[in-house]
Amino acid sequence: NAGVTQTPKFQVLKTGQSMTLQCAQDMNHNSMYWYRQDPGMGLRLIYYSASEGTTDKGEVPNGYNVSRLNKREFSLRLESAAPSQTSVYFCASLSLSLMNTEAFFGQGTRLTVV
Amino acid sequence: GNSVTQMEGPVTLSEEAFLTINCTYTATGYPSLFWYVQYPGEGLQLLLKATKADDKGSNKGFEATYRKETTSFHLEKGSVQVSDSAVYFCALSDPLNAGGTSYGKLTFGQGTILTVHP
Numbered sequence: 001n002a003g004v005t006q007t008p009k010f011q012v013l014k015t016g017q018s019m020t021l022q023c024a025q026d027m028n029h030n031s032m033y034w035y036r037q038d039p040g041m042g043l044r045l046i047y048y049s050a051s052e053g054t055t056d057k058g059e060v061p062n063g064y065n066v067s068r069l070n071k072r073e074f075s076l077r078l079e080s081a082a083p084s085q086t087s088v089y090f091c092a093s094l095s096l097s098l099m100n101t102e103a104f105f106g107q108g109t110r111l112t113v114v
Numbered sequence: 115g116n117s118v119t120q121m122e123g124p125v126t127l128s129e130e131a132f133l134t135i136n137c138t139y140t141a142t143g144y145p146s147l148f149w150y151v152q153y154p155g156e157g158l159q160l161l162l163k164a165t166k167a168d169d170k171g172s173n174k175g176f177e178a179t180y181r182k183e184t185t186s187f188h189l190e191k192g193s194v195q196v197s198d199s200a201v202y203f204c205a206l207s208d209p210l211n212a213g214g215t216s217y218g219k220l221t222f223g224q225g226t227i228l229t230v231h232p
Contacts, residue, residue, distance in 0.1 A: 033220055042224035043158075043203065050219075058219075090157060094207060094220055103148060103207070103220065105158040 002026055006091050006106035013081040013113045021076040021109050023091030029104075031094040032074035033058075034066060036087040037108075043090065049074055081113045116141045120204050120223035127194055127230050135189040135226050137178075137204035145206040147171075147180055147187040152201045152225075161189075161202070194230045201225045 004025045013019055025032065030051045035043040035058075045058030049068040063085060065077045074093075078085060088110050094103040121136040139145065146165045150158040162171030167182035176191045187204060204223040 031220070035222070040224075043222040045219070045221070048219055056219075092158075092220065103160055103163075103205075105150075107157040 004091055004093055004104050004106040006089075006109055008109060009107065010110050011112070013078075013111065015082060015113060017081050018077070018079050019081065020078075021089055021091070021111075022073070023075065023106060024073045025093040025104070026072065027093060027095065027104065028071065029093035029095040030071070032068065033092040033094070034064070034074070034076045035090045035092065036060065036085075037090060038087050046076065046089075081111075083113045085111065086113045087111060116145065116206060116208070116219065116221045118204050118206055118221055118223035120202075120226050123225070124227035124229060127228070129196055129230055129232050130193045131230075133189070133191040133194045133198075133228070135202055135204075135228070137187045137189065137223060139185050139187065139204075139206050141185075141206055141208075144182070145208060147178070148205040148207070149176070149178055149187070149189050150203040150205060150222075152203065154200070158203065194228075196230045196232055199228055199230045201227050 007022045033048045034046040037043050044060045046064050047058055047066040049055045052071045055066050067075045088108050090108050091106040117140045119138050148163045149161040151161045152158045162173040164171040164180040167180050170179045178187050178189045203225045208219045
């Protein structure tokens with residue numbers, strides 16, 4: 001049981017380059033999330049997906065796109081990277097119901113845009 | 115919308131001291147509440163959780179009680195250790211919908227840095 005797997009762990013991009021952060025979970029969770037973590041800012045929600053086939057904007061969606069490819073996978077794309085997107089990105093999944101509440105995070109992707 | 119407010123940090127304690135990290139929230143209905151811990155260089159780990167009013171979550175000596183009347187979920191530990199040094203995040207998820215599942219949004223506080231000295 002791998003939990004939530006994010007790739008890559010580290011990435012350096014030049015301004016204007018694009019990339020996709022991959023996230024997969026094997027726990028059959030409905031909800032998945034992308035957050036960014038910046039010093040002194042805590043975790044800010046970029047996008048989330050409450051179920052397969054749906055996505056919604058979070059607090060800081062500008063400059064990002066997401067795809068909920070299937071129940072397992074939720075990817076985050078930077079079309080034209082900017083230095084302001086230098087951050088640590090976390091993917092998470094949550095299963096929330098009357099019978100069971102579980103939430104798990106990936107190990108994070110440290111992204112530097114130069 | 116939903117929001118979570120944590121006490122200002124950082125918090126510095128001596129080993130075996132009592133720890134309280136305050137967390138209050140704003141939400142409609144009955145959200146589920148969580149505490150996460152992030153050790154240096156690592157991702158977030160679920161520390162404890164509570165899904166309804168008056169529930170007490172506990173793990174590794176940490177406790178937090180879901181207080182609907184004060185909209186709070188304060189984290190406590192009776193005797194901290196150096197190994198507890200980390201960043202602690204309070205979080206809430208959307209209340210359950212009529213079908214008994216979640217709308218899905220998970221909201222975090224800004225995090226509290228805890229440092230425990232020997």
